[in-house]
Amino acid sequence: MRWTLAGLALPLLLAHCADASDSGAVPAAGAGGTPVAQSGSAGALAGAGELGGAPTGGGGAAGSSTQDAGRGGDSTAGAAEGGAGAAGGARAGAGAGAGGELLGAAGNGECDVQLASFTNPSAAHVSVCSLISYPMNPPVYGDHYPVWAAYKSYPFAVPLGFLVHDLEHGAIVLLYNCPEGCADEVTAAQTWIDALPADPRCTDDVKHQVVISPDPSLPTRWAAISWGHSLSAACFLPSAFRSFYDANLAHGGEDTCANGEDIAADACP
Numbered sequence: 419m420r421w422t423l424a425g426l427a428l429p430l431l432l433a434h435c436a437d438a439s440d441s442g443a444v445p446a447a448g449a450g451g452t453p454v455a456q457s458g459s460a461g462a463l464a465g466a467g468e469l470g471g472a473p474t475g476g477g478g479a480a481g482s483s484t485q486d487a488g489r490g491g492d493s494t495a496g497a498a499e500g501g502a503g504a505a506g507g508a509r510a511g512a513g514a515g516a517g518g519e520l521l522g523a524a525g526n527g528e529c530d531v532q533l534a535s536f537t538n539p540s541a542a543h544v545s546v547c548s549l550i551s552y553p554m555n556p557p558v559y560g561d562h563y564p565v566w567a568a569y570k571s572y573p574f575a576v577p578l579g580f581l582v583h584d585l586e587h588g589a590i591v592l593l594y595n596c597p598e599g600c601a602d603e604v605t606a607a608q609t610w611i612d613a614l615p616a617d618p619r620c621t622d623d624v625k626h627q628v629v630i631s632p633d634p635s636l637p638t639r640w641a642a643i644s645w646g647h648s649l650s651a652a653c654f655l656p657s658a659f660r661s662f663y664d665a666n667l668a669h670g671g672e673d674t675c676a677n678g679e680d681i682a683a684d685a686c687p
Contacts, residue, residue, distance in 0.1 A: 566678035588670035620675035
C-alpha cells in the first residue's frame with residue numbers, strides 16, 4: 419500500500435516542482451544577449467556545476483555537502499544557506515548584460531559568497547586607456563587592451579581593460595572595494611596568494627598567475643574573476659577563493675602564462 423500511495427503522489431510532486439521552477443526566471447538584462455538568472459535550486463545547481471561547488475537549493479536550508487573543485491582546494495564555495503542561491507542568481511542576472519548568458523548562481527551563507535557563470539564570451543583589442551563598457555560587474559570577458567598586467571599585487575586600481583586581458587590568458591584576478599580600508603583582509607589575501615603552489619605553466623619570473631587590485635566600482639567588498647566566471651563575497655574567505663582558483667585557473671581563451679607589463683598608477687590619467 420505504501421508503494422501504491424507513493425506512485426500516485428509522484429506525478430503530483432513532479433508537476434508541482436515544474437510549476438515552481440518555471441516561476442523563478444529573471445528576464446534578460448541588457449541589450450544583445452540572453453542573460454538568464456535561475457533562482458532556487460535550478461540556478462544554484464547550474465552555477466555550482468560550472469564552478470565546482472556543491473549543488474544548492476534556494477528558499478530553505480541548503481545541503482551542507484561540498485566537493486573539491488580541483489587541485490586540493492578546500493571548497494565551501496558551492497554551499498548555500500537559506501535563499502542565497504536564489505538571491506545570487508537574481509543579482510547576477512541583473513548585471514549579465516550584452517553578449518552573454520548567465521548560466522546560474524550558487525551561494526554560501528558565510529561571507530555571502532556568490533558564484534556566477536557566463537557563456538558566449540566576446541573579446542576584441544581596443545586602444546590602451548580607451549573607455550570600455552562591460553556587460554557585467556565585475557567583468558569576466560569583453561573588449562580589453564592589447565597589454566595585460568603583470569601578475570602581482572597592486573595598491574591602486576588597475577584599469578579593467580588590462581585585467582580582462584589577464585583573464586583571457588587564464589589568470590585569476592582578485593578585486594576588493596573597501597572605502598573605509600581593509601588592510602587585514604588584503605594581508606590575508608596576499609598570504610593566501612603566497613601559499614599557492616607554483617604554477618608549472620608559467621615562465622620562470624611568474625610563480626602564480628594571479629593579480630590583486632582594488633576596484634572602487636566593485637559592487638561587493640571582494641571578488642575573484644576568471645574568463646567567464648566570477649565569485650563575489652562580503653569578506654575574504656580563503657577556502658572559497660581557493661576553490662574558485664582551482665576550478666577556473668588556466669581556462670581562458672588563450673592559455674599562456676608569460677608575465678605582463680607592470681602597470682603604473684598613472685597609466686590611464
